Amino acid sequence: MTVQAIHKRASLAQSNARRDAAHFINGTFTAGSTNRGWDNHCPVDNSVIGFVPEGGKVEIDQAVSAARAALEGPWGRMSVVERTDLLGAVADEITRRFDEFLEAESLDTGKPMSLASHIDIPRGAANFKMFTDIAKTISTECFQTPTVDGTGAINYGVRRPKGVIAVISPWNLPLLLMTWKVGPALALGNTVVVKPSEETPLTATLLGEVMNKVGIPKGVYNVVHGFGPNSAGEFLTQHPDVNGITFTGETRTGEAIMRQAALGLRQVSFELGGKNPAIVFADADLDxxxxxxxxxxxxxxxxxxxxxxxxxxQRPIFDEFVCRLKQAAETLRLGRPEDPNTNLGPLVSLEHREKVLSFYRKAVEEGATVITGGSIPEMPEDLAAGAWVQPTIWTGLPDHAAAVNEEIFGPCCHIRPFDTEEEAVSVANSTRYGLAAAIWTESLSRAHRVASRMEVGICWVNSWFLRDLRTAFGGSKTSGIGREGGVHSLEFYTELSNVCIKL
Structure with a gap:
């Protein structure tokens, strides 16, 4: 996105226009019937963006019923080509309305537009494009089977949509991670009911406009806003007509959803918490x-x-690494998302900031040396009410410290020296989580050797966040269940049946 376009959107972001959210059920926007809801606050300055209605059991029943009807009606009768052509149009319309999605995402999250314009919105569209290509090229198995009478048989596989999918998406990458689930679900013939995070309702709502614009049949894509317990989230995961549940978020919430999914034996796909390590060897390219x-x-x-x-x-480069990462952290610029020089936004909410600050305090109590940061930064008066926090680096904590073991989800890290490769692997794996890892080394042999020992779903070598959407994605240990991405999404979003024909 150009700087001029960002500043054009900035004038809108700073206007007084409200952006109320709405449920999107059976192709229609509605405030629902609960007469409950909440104000949506922008974390940049804590200003009120608009109102979000809270959905209850009635709204979930309506959304699931609409999704079931679409599955058994027009959407279910479409050919793969017809379905994927429509989803390709969804991707094109997201791109056409790029600025609107960018503004909505930055208002909800406070993240710099320079970040969202390169990652969140393009990936939101790409998730539809990529999975439509996969849906058109999937194959199944086929066997010639001998029979006692010598005539033989043919066995072949048929993939059918799983049904109505509950999509519960997080607040950190709202559009990207929601469409990462909705894209393959719809491409493979399912219908969805989305419960976005209560912190970030806008892009899920806006996507409803796109669905209507390109002609996606009513009931294929539904959105119900709300919370978890005794609200839209719980009612959705409990609903007997939901056939599968996909969720990204905290491990504790995943455990609660899994208990609900056990009723009716619904399948789940979870990407949960992480406490991800990076290992930097002495032979790494330090830059x-x-x-x-x-x-x-x-x-x-x-x-x-x-x-x-x-x-x-590794100990020979430890001091230099700490010094240089401190310098890098202190050059980060906090500011308004529309400012092209901003590269660090606020946390998503004041509530989440208090959680992060509690770890900042706990780290000091447990003996951390604060290399940089550790508190709330000084901000201009017009931003002082926002959810700002300093980027923070610690050293000196014991391996059992809370800041070393618990997921904080803030701009902070602990740096610890190691001596041997064996020690590095041991401490990196000494966690109940297993989502991701990064290894930095110029030794090809070490790279392969150490990467294969990381107990994680994805391990980068000399890179980070480099993703091929065709590859398997998910977590190990308490970081998740199942894999999505590429053909791996087939295992969750479809049911495989065998057809046996005697010749």
Missing amino acids: KAIEGTTRSVFSNTGQVCLGTERIYV
Whole structure:
């Protein structure tokens, strides 16, 4: 996006126009029937963006019924080509309305427009494009089977949509991670009911306009806003007509959803918490390691499930690494999302900031040396009410410290020295999480050797956040269940049946 376009959107972002959200059920926007809701606050300055209605059991029943009817009606009767052509049009319309999605995402999250314009919105569109290509080219197995009478049989596989999919998406990458689920679900013939995070309702709502504009049949894509317990989230995961549940978020919430999914034996796909390590060996290209680790720790203000919170640096380069990462952190510029020079936004909410600050305090109590940061930054008067926090680096914590073991989800990390490769692997894997890792080394042999021992779903070598959407994505241990991406999404979003024909 051009600087001129960003400033054009900036004037809109600073206007007094309200942006109320709405449920999107059966192709229609509605405030629902609960007469409850909440004000949506922009984390940049805590100003009220608009009102969000809270959905209840009635709205969930309506959305699931609409999704079921579309599945058994027009959407279910479409050919793969017809369906994927429509979804390709969805991707094109997101791109056409790029500025609107960018503004909505930045208002909800406070993230710099320079970040969202390069990652969030393009990936939101790409998730539809990529999975339509896969849906048109999937194949199944076929076997010639001998029979006792010698005539033989043919066995072949048929993939059918799983049905109505509950999509519960997080607030850190609202459009990207929602369409990462909606894209394959719809491309493979399912219908969806989306419950976006209560913190970030706008882009899920806006996508409803896109669905109507390109002619997606009513009921295929539905959105119900609300909270978790005793609200839209719980009613959705409990609903007997939901056939599968996909969720990205905290491990504790995933455990609660899994208990609900056990009723009726619904399948789940979870990407959950992480406490991701980076290992920096003495032979690493230090310039690359500092640049990559700065991004992996501080991008999106540390609110990235794949981000790095634990860094293990081989002792000969430890002091230099700490010094240079400190310098990099202190050059980050906090400010309004529309400012092209801003590269660090606020946290998503004041409530989340208090959680992050509680870890900042706890780290000091447990003996951390604060290399930089550790508190709330001084901000201009017009931004002082926002959810700002300093990028923070610690050293000196014991391995059992809370800041070393618990997911913080803020712009912070702990750096610890190590001596041997074996020690590095051991401490990196000494966590109940297993989502991602990064290894920095110029040794090809070490790269392969160490990467294969990382107990994670994805391991980068000399890079971070480099994604091929065809590859398997998910977490190990308490970081998730299942894999999505490429053909791996087939296992969750479809049911495989075998057809046996005796010749």
